[in-house]
Amino acid sequence: MEEIHLIVAKNLKTLRKSKKLSLEKVAELSGVSKTMIGQIERGESSPTITTIWKIANGLKVSFTSLLNYPQPETTVISKADVQMLDEDNGKYRAYPYFLFDEDKRFEVYSVEIDPGGKLESTAHKDGTEEFIIVFEGELTIDTNNQHYKVKPGDCIKFKADDLHSYYNTGKKTTHLSMIIYYGT
Amino acid sequence: MEEIHLIVAKNLKTLRKSKKLSLEKVAELSGVSKTMIGQIERGESSPTITTIWKIANGLKVSFTSLLNYPQPETTVISKADVQMLDEDNGKYRAYPYFLFDEDKRFEVYSVEIDPGGKLESTAHKDGTEEFIIVFEGELTIDTNNQHYKVKPGDCIKFKADDLHSYYNTGKKTTHLSMIIYYGT
DNA sequence: CTTTCGTTTACAATATAACGTACGAATTGT
DNA sequence: ACAATTCGTACGTTATATTGTAAACGAAAG
DSSP: OOOHHHHHHHHHHHHHHHTTOOHHHHHHHHSSOHHHHHHHHTTOOOOBHHHHHHHHHHTTOOGGGGTOOOOOOOEEEOGGGSOOEEETTTTEEEEEEEOOOTTTOEEEEEEEEOTTOEEEEOOOOTTOEEEEEEEESOEEEEETTEEEEEOTTOEEEEEOSSOEEEEOOSSSOEEEEEEEEOOO | OOOHHHHHHHHHHHHHHHTTOOHHHHHHHHSSOHHHHHHHHTTOOOOBHHHHHHHHHHHTOOGGGGTSOOOOSSEEEOGGGSOOEEEGGGTEEEEEEEOOOTTTOEEEEEEEEOTTOEEEEOOOOTTOEEEEEEEESOEEEEETTEEEEEOTTOEEEEEOSSOEEEEOOSSSOEEEEEEEEOOO
16 A cells, blocks of 8 residues: 555645645645645645644644545435435435445435424444434434434534434424434 | 644653563564654654654554554534634634545534635546535536536535636535545 | 735744653552 | 662653645646
């Protein structure tokens, strides 16, 4: 495998060019010297993690994006085109947008829960985790013998290998995205 | 936010203790000196990425596991607690909720785009795909020399290995969830 | 062709990462 | 109880990261 500082070199150069910035501008945004940015991009130096951190923050990219970089085939899926899965007399509705794939090992749903609506979920296999972002309404999740309340704009991540439940205790329909990641 | 070298300090100490290894043993496995391992764990030094790479390989853990905050089983993350990444003079705002992990190979963002707002994204590496669900407002994506329009409740999946852009051509702020899956 | 400008690279100085050895404290074995 | 061993930290030295300034380079304009 290619040495880590050469990976960072390529990623930083590509990112800077794509944002149309000079070395000097990156130095200004990040607080790292222009000379140093140049050396990193040419693979002439192995920077410290603090330096990488400053650059990532200055360019407003995630830290790890300088270490890894990712490619498309495009599909628009209409809500009307997916088979809704409902529970609790239709008060809980899940739209499976991206189903399980052996490589990716996750599924993605859009979920709506009317006020008072609820779902009790079965325990998934060991290593399974769920990631939920609430866009509207509120969500209460019972897991690990605890209640977690998630407000609009916030998110929650938890291990889904135990019985767990979702509720809407508010007064508006909850809209959320749910990723179920199955372990390896 | 805590400094990156202090995050690495905690992660390394926790990992070494959990594997019941001495400083000397880690030095032997990784090729980094015992003194240096000690300094890193005490937060007395900001190691280079090459050093972190050697340690990760020596301990057979992913590189990013030493750099990310340790992940508790259940986490509610408030929008206010994540560092917003913005573009287009703040008209495009991304909230990184779940960042890259060597095992799961995906990141999850919540994104808001004001009317008229736009982002031109870099091309990612081969095998990278994006999954987007629009909850509110509308989204137009340019990729593969085509326009794709996504309405509220609908979603889109595409290969992200080319230059691509996101727009809001509507009259309300667009709210969406975005998953970036990096290939293996 | 010359000048100007923006950008990148070279160079020297300084700061700090990284190493090897020594030391003190704690643990283990006799 | 004492010696040997293990462990983590201190210290001095070397290697390299990082900075600031100067020089080189390429493109555009006159």
